[in-house]
Amino acid sequence: MQNSRLESAKNLLKDKALTHLLITDLIDVEYLSGFRSSNALILISLKKNLLFSDFRYKEAAQLFCSKNPQWEFQIVKENLFNSICSFLPKGSVCGFQANDLTVEKYDELSASGKNVKFVKLSSEISELFLQKTSSEIASIRKAARIGDAAFENLLQRISEGTTEAALARELECLCSELGSEKPSFDTIVLFGSRAALPHGRPGNRRLKKGDFILIDFGCTVNGFCSDMTRTLVFGKASPRQRQIYDIVLNAQKEACNAAKAGISSKELDNVARSSISTAGFGEAFGHALGHGVGLRIHEKPRISFHSDSLLKQNMVITIEPGIYITNFGGVRIEDMVVIKEKKAGLLTSAPKELIEL
Numbered sequence: 001m002q003n004s005r006l007e008s009a010k011n012l013l014k015d016k017a018l019t020h021l022l023i024t025d026l027i028d029v030e031y032l033s034g035f036r037s038s039n040a041l042i043l044i045s046l047k048k049n050l051l052f053s054d055f056r057y058k059e060a061a062q063l064f065c066s067k068n069p070q071w072e073f074q075i076v077k078e079n080l081f082n083s084i085c086s087f088l089p090k091g092s093v094c095g096f097q098a099n100d101l102t103v104e105k106y107d108e109l110s111a112s113g114k115n116v117k118f119v120k121l122s123s124e125i126s127e128l129f130l131q132k133t134s135s136e137i138a139s140i141r142k143a144a145r146i147g148d149a150a151f152e153n154l155l156q157r158i159s160e161g162t163t164e165a166a167l168a169r170e171l172e173c174l175c176s177e178l179g180s181e182k183p184s185f186d187t188i189v190l191f192g193s194r195a196a197l198p199h200g201r202p203g204n205r206r207l208k209k210g211d212f213i214l215i216d217f218g219c220t221v222n223g224f225c226s227d228m229t230r231t232l233v234f235g236k237a238s239p240r241q242r243q244i245y246d247i248v249l250n251a252q253k254e255a256c257n258a259a260k261a262g263i264s265s266k267e268l269d270n271v272a273r274s275s276i277s278t279a280g281f282g283e284a285f286g287h288a289l290g291h292g293v294g295l296r297i298h299e300k301p302r303i304s305f306h307s308d309s310l311l312k313q314n315m316v317i318t319i320e321p322g323i324y325i326t327n328f329g330g331v332r333i334e335d336m337v338v339i340k341e342k343k344a345g346l347l348t349s350a351p352k353e354l355i356e357l
Contacts, residue, residue, distance in 0.1 A: 003070070005031065005032050005129065006032060006033075006044070006049065009021055009044055010044065012095070012128070013044070013046060016121070017093065018094065018119060019045060019092045019093050019094065020044065020093070020094040021044045021094070021095045021096075021121075022041065022042070022084065022095065022096045022097070023041060023042040023044070023125065024096065024100050024105075025125075026038065026039075027295045028097070028125060028126070028128075029042050029051075030295060031129040031294075031295065032128065033051060033068070035051060035053075035060075036223065037057045039053055039056070039076075040052065040053045041053075043088075048072060049070055049071050049072065050074050050087060051064070051065060051071045051072065051074065052073075052080070052083060052084060053075070055075065058075055061075075079112065081105075081109045081111075082112045084112070084113075085109075088113050088116045090115040090116075091115065091116075092113075092115075093116075093117045094116055094117070095118075095120075095121040095124075096121065097122060098122050106118075123300075126300050129294065130299075130312065130315055131313065132294060132314050132315070133314075137314065137316065139221045139222040140224045140225070140226060140293065140294070140316055140336065140338075140347060141347050143180065143218070143219040143220055143221040143224060144347040144349075146175055146178045146179050146180050146221070146226070147180075147218065147228050147348065148348060150171060150174040150175045150180075151171075151230060151350045154167070154174060154215075155355070157170060158232075158357055160208060161207060161208075162206065162207050163202075163203070164190060164191055164194070164203050164204070164205050164207075165203060165204060167189045167213075168188070168189040168202040171187055171215065172187055175219045178219075179219075179221070180219035180221065181219075182220050183217065183218060183220070184217075184226060185225075185227075185297045186201070187202065187216070187217040188202065188214065188215070188229075189214070189215050189217075190212075190213075191205045191207050191208075191212065191213055191234075192208070192210075192211040192212060192329060193326075193328055193329050194329075195231065195324075195331070196324040196325055196326050196327070196328065197324070197330070198286075198322060198330070198332070199216075207234055208234070209234060209235035210233070210234065210235050210238065211233070211234045211329075212232070212233060212331070213231065213233070213357075214229070214231045214330060214332060215229065216332065217229075218297060223295050224294060225294065225297045226293070226336060226347070227293055227318050228335065228348045228350060229320055229333060230350055230352070231245065231248075231331045231333060232354075232355045237354060240328075241331075242354065244281070244323050244325070244331050245354045247275075247279045247281060247323060248276070248331045249333055249352060249354070251275035252272065252321050252333045252335070252352070254271050255271045255289060256319050256335060256344065257343070258271045259319065259337055259339060259343070259344035260311070260339065260342055260343050260344060261310075261311055261312055261339055261341050263310070263311055264310050264311070265302060265303045265309050266306070266307055268303055268311070269289040269303055269305045269307075272285075272319070272321040273285060273289070273321070275321075276321060284324050285321060285324075288302055288303055288305075289303040289304065289320065289321060290302075290303035290317050290320050290334075292315060293317065301315060301317065303317055303319070313341060315338070315339040316336060316339075317337060318334050318336050319334065319337060320332055320333065320334030334348075335348045
């Protein structure tokens with residue numbers, strides 16, 4: 001797939017009438033080449049694919065290029081952009097990631113390439129990486145399985161009086177022990193009425209009977225992220241808690257069943273949103289249905305009523321409807337799925353039916 005992405009990048013050169021393409025975002029460097037470091041750039045032309053890094057990564061980059069001969073390593077000595085622009089002949093037209101470079105860095109680049117025309121690109125680059133390779137999906141699936149196992153273990157450890165922050169730390173430790181490289185984002189654990197905060201931060205709120213427990217967390221394998229949310233009730237759920245939970249669960253299942261290649265983001269969002277709205281809680285579902293997942297926890301496509309983009313095979317997305325009611329609590333249920341031609345495949349498999357602890 002890296003070679004396929006490289007071919008797509010070269011097609012972008014032709015489509016945009018560019019002589020070169022500069023990739024500065026480290027994650028996109030990895031997506032396009034497979035090389036990971038804390039300092040690397042890529043400069044592509046129709047004839048050459050150059051990988052730039054500094055002395056710290058010299059041996060790793062040389063080894064990488066020896067195994068991947070389509071790439072040629074160039075060491076950066078002093079000024080990064082001077083090194084790059086030495087490979088841009090006078091009159092070159094170079095596309096760059098305008099959403100990655102700061103104004104200051106762009107000024108440096110322009111000063112180094114005075115005889116080069118620089119063309120702003122952003123979404124054109126990210127669209128090269130929307131569909132994931134089989135090995136990337138395998139890493140995401142492994143991260144999801146670690147999350148499933150950690151969640152199952154955590155259920156046995158939840159006790160009255162524990163704090164949100166303590167439970168979040170315990171979950172992260174479980175994920176690490178089971179093989180996660182690091183949390184894919186800051187773990188969210190919220191109790192009671194605080195579950196109405198879609199992305200609240202765990203605090204010192206103590207767990208008591210009748211509380212919602214909203215848990216949103218992720219693991220990382222080979223740099224690839226997982227993302228899952230489950231909502232529980234500590235003790236017996238009240239009729240209102242169960243009503244809201246069932247509405248969200250029904251909407252989430254309907255959206256999972258509808259997800260497939262060819263459906264638009266807007267259409268998929270509407271499957272869940274209309275279900276929740278019909279039940280009378282449309283105003284309480286205020287965020288998008290989901291987002292892409294990969295080396296970043298939030299990637300394109302955005303599964304939103306604002307987006308007309310079509311889902312394609314091997315995209316990995318989340319489906320996470322929710323209902324949030326101030327001073328009462330909230331329910332969100334989130335799975336990751338991989339998009340297929342006829343029906344999406346679930347990557348997360350922790351139970352979704354209401355758990356009463």
